[in-house]
Amino acid sequence: xxxxxTRGPVWELDIEQDADWLFAKVGGQNQELxxxxxxxxxxxxxxxxxxxxxxxxxxxxxxxxxxxxxxxxLLHKWIGRQGGxxxxxxxxxxxQHLLETNTRCFHLRFAHYPNRESAVRADVRPSxxx
Numbered sequence: 001x002x003x004x005x006t007r008g009p010v011w012e013l014d015i016e017q018d019a020d021w022l023f024a025k026v027g028g029q030n031q032e033l034x035x036x037x038x039x040x041x042x043x044x045x046x047x048x049x050x051x052x053x054x055x056x057x058x059x060x061x062x063x064x065x066x067x068x069x070x071x072x073x074l075l076h077k078w079i080g081r082q083g084g085x086x087x088x089x090x091x092x093x094x095x096q097h098l099l100e101t102n103t104r105c106f107h108l109r110f111a112h113y114p115n116r117e118s119a120v121r122a123d124v125r126p127s128x129x130x
Contacts, residue, residue: 011026011027011038011039011042012026012027013025013026013027013042013043013046014027015046017050017052020052020053020054021052021054021055021056021120022046022047022050022052022054022055022056023055023056023058023116024043024046024055024056024057024058025058025060026039026057026058026059026061026062027060027061027062039068039071040071040072040074040075040078043055043057043075044075044078044079047079047084052084053082053083053084053085054084054085054086054087054120055075055079055084055085055086055087056086056087056088056089056113056116056119056120057072057086057087057088057089058089058090058116059088059089059090059091059095060089060090060091062091062095063095064091064095064098064099064102065098065102066102069098069099069102069103070102072086072088072099072103072110073103073106073108076108076110086110087111087113087119087120087122088110088111088112088113088119089112089113089114089115089116089118089119090114090115091112096112099112
């Protein structure tokens, strides 16, 4: 598995890749709006550089708000247009609820898994906020 740590002015992305999957652990969050605007662009650029179709975003230390939710929607759509898939892991239930609330108008519900391994195997039922 290849591992790459990339640092930007606002987000820290710990990137790992295996044969089929790209894993991005998102951290180092700054509350400035511009930080959210660059997150989807950075992740999309990294995704396109790797010969994979699937991305797991590990969001254990991220606070969801409407700006971040919008970036996840954009990234999800970009990856989907390329025939890929994005799965989320690590968000606490209250953060899952915030994400669902902020993306409801897009008729999009993200499947969420408790950890990376579950997201890859999809062997547990993804949680959906109530």
